[in-house]
Amino acid sequence: MSSKAAATLLGILAIALYSGLGMAAADPYQLNFTEPASAIASQIYDQHIMLLWICLAIFIGVFGVMLYSLLNHRKSLGYKAANFHHSTTVEIIWTVIPFIILIAMAYPATKTVIAMKDTSNPDITIKVTGYQWQWGYDYLVGEGAGISFISRSTTTLDQRNNKAPKDEFYMLRADKPLVVPIGKRVRVLVTANDVIHAWWVPAFGVKQDAIPGFIRDAWFQADKVGTFVGQCTELCGKDHGFMPIVVEVMEPAQYTQWVAEQKAQSAAAVVDVNKVFTLDELKAAGEKVYAGNCAACHQANGQGIPGTFVALDGSKVATGPKAEHINIVVNGGKAGSAMAAFKHLSDVEIAAVVTYERNAWSNMTGDVVQPSEINAFRK
Amino acid sequence: MAAVHDDHAHGHGHGHEHGHDDHAHGPPKGMMRWLTTTNHKDIGTMYLWFSFSMFIVGGLMAFGIRAELFQPGMQLMTPEFFNSLTTNHGLIMVFGAIMPAFVGFANWQVPMMIGAPDMAFARMNNWSFWLLPPAALLLVAAFFVPGGAGAGGWTFYPPLSVQMGMGMDMMIFAVHILGASSIMGSINIITTILNMRAPGMTLMKMPLFVWTWLITAYLLVLVMPVLAGTVTMLLTDRHFGTNFFNAAGGGDPIMFQHIFWFFGHPEVYIMILPAFGIVSEILPTFSRKPLFGYSSMVYATASIAILSCVVWAHHMFTVGMPVTAQLFFMYATMLIAVPTGVKVFNWTATMWQGSMSFETPMLFAIGFIFLFTIGGFSGVVCAVVPVDIQVQETYYVIAHFHYVLVSGSLFALFGGVYYWLPKWTGHMYDESLGKLHFWMSMVFFNVTFFVQHFLGLAGMPRRVPDYALQFADFNMISSIGAFGFGLSQLIFLAAVVKCIRGGKKAEAKPWEGATTLEWDLPSPAPYHSWVTPPVVK
Ligand code: HEM
Ligand SMILES: [Cu+2]
Numbered sequence: 009m010s011s012k013a014a015a016t017l018l019g020i021l022a023i024a025l026y027s028g029l030g031m032a033a034a035d036p037y038q039l040n041f042t043e044p045a046s047a048i049a050s051q052i053y054d055q056h057i058m059l060l061w062i063c064l065a066i067f068i069g070v071f072g073v074m075l076y077s078l079l080n081h082r083k084s085l086g087y088k089a090a091n092f093h094h095s096t097t098v099e100i101i102w103t104v105i106p107f108i109i110l111i112a113m114a115y116p117a118t119k120t121v122i123a124m125k126d127t128s129n130p131d132i133t134i135k136v137t138g139y140q141w142q143w144g145y146d147y148l149v150g151e152g153a154g155i156s157f158i159s160r161s162t163t164t165l166d167q168r169n170n171k172a173p174k175d176e177f178y179m180l181r182a183d184k185p186l187v188v189p190i191g192k193r194v195r196v197l198v199t200a201n202d203v204i205h206a207w208w209v210p211a212f213g214v215k216q217d218a219i220p221g222f223i224r225d226a227w228f229q230a231d232k233v234g235t236f237v238g239q240c241t242e243l244c245g246k247d248h249g250f251m252p253i254v255v256e257v258m259e260p261a262q263y264t265q266w267v268a269e270q271k272a273q274s275a276a277a278v279v280d281v282n283k284v285f286t287l288d289e290l291k292a293a294g295e296k297v298y299a300g301n302c303a304a305c306h307q308a309n310g311q312g313i314p315g316t317f318v319a320l321d322g323s324k325v326a327t328g329p330k331a332e333h334i335n336i337v338v339n340g341g342k343a344g345s346a347m348a349a350f351k352h353l354s355d356v357e358i359a360a361v362v363t364y365e366r367n368a369w370s371n372m373t374g375d376v377v378q379p380s381e382i383n384a385f386r387k
Numbered sequence: 388m389a390a391v392h393d394d395h396a397h398g399h400g401h402g403h404e405h406g407h408d409d410h411a412h413g414p415p416k417g418m419m420r421w422l423t424t425t426n427h428k429d430i431g432t433m434y435l436w437f438s439f440s441m442f443i444v445g446g447l448m449a450f451g452i453r454a455e456l457f458q459p460g461m462q463l464m465t466p467e468f469f470n471s472l473t474t475n476h477g478l479i480m481v482f483g484a485i486m487p488a489f490v491g492f493a494n495w496q497v498p499m500m501i502g503a504p505d506m507a508f509a510r511m512n513n514w515s516f517w518l519l520p521p522a523a524l525l526l527v528a529a530f531f532v533p534g535g536a537g538a539g540g541w542t543f544y545p546p547l548s549v550q551m552g553m554g555m556d557m558m559i560f561a562v563h564i565l566g567a568s569s570i571m572g573s574i575n576i577i578t579t580i581l582n583m584r585a586p587g588m589t590l591m592k593m594p595l596f597v598w599t600w601l602i603t604a605y606l607l608v609l610v611m612p613v614l615a616g617t618v619t620m621l622l623t624d625r626h627f628g629t630n631f632f633n634a635a636g637g638g639d640p641i642m643f644q645h646i647f648w649f650f651g652h653p654e655v656y657i658m659i660l661p662a663f664g665i666v667s668e669i670l671p672t673f674s675r676k677p678l679f680g681y682s683s684m685v686y687a688t689a690s691i692a693i694l695s696c697v698v699w700a701h702h703m704f705t706v707g708m709p710v711t712a713q714l715f716f717m718y719a720t721m722l723i724a725v726p727t728g729v730k731v732f733n734w735t736a737t738m739w740q741g742s743m744s745f746e747t748p749m750l751f752a753i754g755f756i757f758l759f760t761i762g763g764f765s766g767v768v769c770a771v772v773p774v775d776i777q778v779q780e781t782y783y784v785i786a787h788f789h790y791v792l793v794s795g796s797l798f799a800l801f802g803g804v805y806y807w808l809p810k811w812t813g814h815m816y817d818e819s820l821g822k823l824h825f826w827m828s829m830v831f832f833n834v835t836f837f838v839q840h841f842l843g844l845a846g847m848p849r850r851v852p853d854y855a856l857q858f859a860d861f862n863m864i865s866s867i868g869a870f871g872f873g874l875s876q877l878i879f880l881a882a883v884v885k886c887i888r889g890g891k892k893a894e895a896k897p898w899e900g901a902t903t904l905e906w907d908l909p910s911p912a913p914y915h916s917w918v919t920p921p922v923v924k
């Protein structure tokens with residue numbers, strides 16, 4: 009290695025590593041973690057900095073020696089090789105010292121791990137469910153209990169496909185963010201409906217895999233108000249990249265107000281399952297449900313993706329007996345199929361989307377499926 | 388190096404050996420030579436060319452990935468195809484490029500370095516190689532079946548992998564075949580090393596490359612069946628109604644991850660230990676000074692191998708393990724840094740007060756130490772659980788393992804190729820091409836992967852076909868680096884082909900500081916070498 013080049017490279021690497029630490033979020037040259045917004049995230053931030061300093065010190069030690077050697081112990085300079093080939097003392101020293109350094113690293117980390125795992129005494133408990141490819145939030149205990157909604161990316165297909173402009177929130181905003189109050193311990197119970205996802209909010213230092221059939225918990229306590237963003241971090245299929253986690257942290261009073269609004273809205277939205285709708289009403293409502301839940305795979309035009317996702321336009325299920333169609337939407341396809349169960353949707357939503365699928369594109373069955381049928385089917 | 392051998396007794400046998408080969412045991416001509424060969428050198432050559440072709444295939448996939456990530460937005464492909472590319476890039480590089488390359492080195496070098504005439508099971512050796520092309524064919528053909536190639540990541544995590552089409556089954560079968568091939572290859576290597584060493588070559592006199600391969604082969608025999616088992620369970624979950632990994636049927640998707648990583652972590656050491664071996668051969672040669680701490684190198688290698696079997700869950704710090712498990716796997720993983728550090732220190736001490744010259748193999752070896760150490764640092768960062776919670780499944784991890792696998796394993800392989808090419812071909816390679824290859828690789832590698840640390844820290848997940856605008860600049864830099872790195876590998880091809888075709892005639896021992904047995908053989912090494920074993924003092 010030519011010595012000058014090696015020295016320059018070393019310098020550049022070191023500067024690149026250390027010059028930009030602590031820059032603000034959403035900076036295109038952000039070199040470090042997102043600015044923490046919880047005590048745990050701050051601990052992580054600090055420990056990472058500590059690790060970097062230790063690594064830098066070792067780096068300079070080891071490569072300083074090596075660089076000296078590379079520059080001086082060269083055959084071209086006429087340097088004659090020594091002939092030593094071991095030294096028990098030196099070898100013991102450089103086994104023991106790293107060991108001690110590691111203990112120094114592990115000590116603060118251990119404390120943080122124990123704190124991260126302690127999910128006791130939450131103020132608010134929220135169930136988080138990963139779906140292909142959106143998040144569901146159910147407030148279970150604490151202020152806001154009973155609120156429940158789905159949170160979807162607001163990034164459009166046109167934006168993705170470069171047919172519409174992208175803004176700074178491209179891929180990072182959801183129609184309905186998770187809302188929590190500042191300074192409260194929030195416990196999240198994380199699970200999934202179909203495949204494994206992972207729920208991550210960097211600013212809070214929380215990342216938990218969402219595992220279908222199992223519930224795992226984690227907690228965070230935000231100490232800043234504002235909007236905080238993360239992304240799904242477990243490969244979950246084609247739209248893995250497009251299911252942001254957006255959390256809005258509010259002052260307690262504002263949060264109370266938000267809870268009241270949500271309660272009022274859901275009260276207004278409750279419909280009698282026995283209400284009878286017309287074909288057109290259901291079809292119109294169903295188109296929206298379809299766009300939000302089904303179009304990602306089966307496509308807006310009902311053609312699916314050949315070989316991967318079946319077409320619904322002209323499909324046997326969508327034009328055959330109603331019962332089978334309802335069954336597959338509610339319970340999903342047979343084991344291992346990419347068709348997830350949609351039982352988390354309401355009776356009205358399922359009735360609407362089934363009606364839509366049976367009457368959209370070339371599917372002209374004329375069938376109307378009422379919410380009451382779904383309700384009966386579920387029992 | 389502890390292995391000292393007798394130049395005088397064998398320095399004169401070469402001419403005789405050579406003539407003997409050409410007449411009685413020369414290779415048959417044409418295609419049949421390669422199909423039926425049981426010669427370790429032929430098989431080694433086939434392994435190396437196979438590995439290089441897979442390197443190109445996997446590299447083209449990486450080209451596709453980095454081209455799509457060149458700018459935000461979807462430009463070139465669907466997200467499904469993108470996922471197929473990342474999945475198969477990983478699988479092909481690990482199982483098709485890196486692992487077979489090391490087996491190729493073992494085939495060529497182990498017999499020559501321990502003074503054995505061939506591998507212990509010569510016919511099985513042929514069979515272990517010829518299993519590879521069908522497996523590669525399955526992997527590549529999967530792209531053309533309905534539903535495309537598997538797109539659930541090289542780690543096969545269910546339930547996602549259960550959702551895939553028949554491309555996934557082809558992937559599973561390919562892994563079965565590759566696993567069988569690896570197991571046979573390892574048994575062969577173990578038997579050869581344990582039984583066929585030249586008189587006088589005790590275990591503690593073996594070249595370090597041989598030692599690292601011996602330990603690696605044991606790891607392979609231990610963990611490949613585990614991988615085969617778990618993908619078989621996946622297969623029966625997919626097709627035969629079992630529910631090993633399906634919670635609805637009483638199974639557990641996380642169990643797959645535990646079994647997979649029980650294989651997967653030792654696997655990463657399978658890909659680095661022989662690289663340690665190669666570097667430990669090159670450094671003393673070009674420092675003209677014996678390897679520092681030979682026996683501590685052997686013990687460090689063995690302890691890394693043993694420890695590597697109890698750290699697997701560091702790939703799973705976010706699945707929600709109990710606190711004791713998080714802590715155990717954190718401590719165990721950090722512990723691996725100790726023997727790894729010992730190696731780096733020993734290499735540095737080997738160079739210290741040597742009389743160094745900087746031919747291409749040496750450049751790659753130094754590049755290896757420098758960049759592998761950076762990968763080791765990021766490994767320790769990943770081992771610290773709270774920090775790993777933030778970086779798991781982000782580009783930080785991608786940066787980490789490319790520093791240890793590309794600038795680690797791959798650089799060592801390149802160094803090894805330049806080091807032994809004179810022995811293999813009988814010609815010296817073109818030193819300026821080699822140096823150009825090194826410097827281009829070095830620069831573009833860092834351009835590609837260093838910025839990925841920043842992307843990961845700032846929050847860019849891995850395995851995504853698209854990203855927020857914040858990440859645009861670094862992604863573009865990384866893509867440019869990747870294209871440069873890929874193209875630089877054409878220089879390597881040119882250097883190798885040129886060396887095979889001709890070039891300055893190589894002496895038996897073209898490197899003045901070399902001490903191991905293969906340098907006592909003429910260059911190119913005769914088709915049958917060490918028919919009468921040398922005696923090692
Ligand atoms: C000091 C030594 C090392 C330590 C402490 C270490 C630690 C780790 C940790 C904790 C992870 C998991 C990160 C995560 O997923 O969040 C990881 C990932 C990985 N490491 Fe290392 N590592 C070391 C060396 C190596 C070496 C030598 C190799 C291979 C040659 C390697 C290859 C990998 C690979 C391939 C992954 C990612 C696998 C995947 O998720 O696809 N590491 N390492
Ligand atoms: Cu590992």
